[in-house]
Amino acid sequence: MPDIIRIVLVDDHPLVLEGISARLSEEENLEIVGQACNGLEALNVVKDTQPDVVLMDVSMPVMDGIEAMERMAQDYPNIRVLILSMHDNQEYIMRLMRLGASGYVLKDVPSRELVRAVRTVYSGSTYISSRASKLLFRDRGVEQTQTKSILTKREITVLTMLAEGLCNKEIAHFLELSVRTVEAHRQNIKSKLGIHTPAGLTKYAIEHRFVKV
Incomplete structure (x- = not known):
């Protein structure tokens, strides 16, 4: 049996959380151990659950994903943060990767690609979704x-x-x-x-x- 990958989901839209949770829970080795609707709440959930992967949006109230990710990198360096965002700006993606994100996935990806991204970052590799990758490498x-x-x-x-x-x-x-x-x-x-x-x-x-x- 493959390792169970313990995941915390962070997004300020309940329907997004519900949809992603339902899809990832279909995979036998993926387990949703916590959910949060902003960065501050995410830090508390991560502290309590100690997940393997945090799948997190960036634009959120109270504390955004960038600040939350920076704190997680400092307090929990072994936790992999996979950014799930609607922003497809090259500089935006680069900034998040430089700050320590293990991957970046745009919200319009097929669910199977999101599953692949979670497993990839859990294994220790970096994952960038195909369209984000094209933006990232443009003019390089x-x-x-x-x-x-x-x-x-x-x-x-x-x-x-x-x-x-x-x-x-x-x-x-x-x-x-x-x-x-x-x-x-x-x-x-x-x-x-x-x-x-x-x-x-x-x-x-x-x-x-x-x-x-």
Whole structure:
């Protein structure tokens, strides 16, 4: 049996909460452990339930999703926050991802994609819905070219595999390299890009289209 994924839903529209709860509850390994209608209430529910994933809107009264997410990142760093929003602005999406969101899904996605997004962020990966991804990566061709000029082809390969969730040993086996060599590539990538966390490398790879989302 797959792990049970414990979820808290946060949205200020009762009908939205009811609809999402009903759909996710159809999945045998997804469990709704709490609901909230604003960010402040969400913090209390998260404290009481300790979920794996928080599926949260941004525009809410009392406390919005941005402030709630920042507090969760500080107090509960292991909880994955998946943003569910109607906003399809590129800068808006980028801001939330930089603040620590594990994923961003637009509210018009099919329910099956929402289920996939929850499972993806729970596994430790980042998920951005297809239309949001197109907006996010628009006009980033120059940045990708610049990255390719900074990193070697081998480093780009290693970065891509790291972003896909492979560990050093798995990458070494796949590329027929020693684990020490893979670690050296990893350190070079971190140094060249000025990024020193796995989450940061993953987001960088997604932003520059080395990883499909």
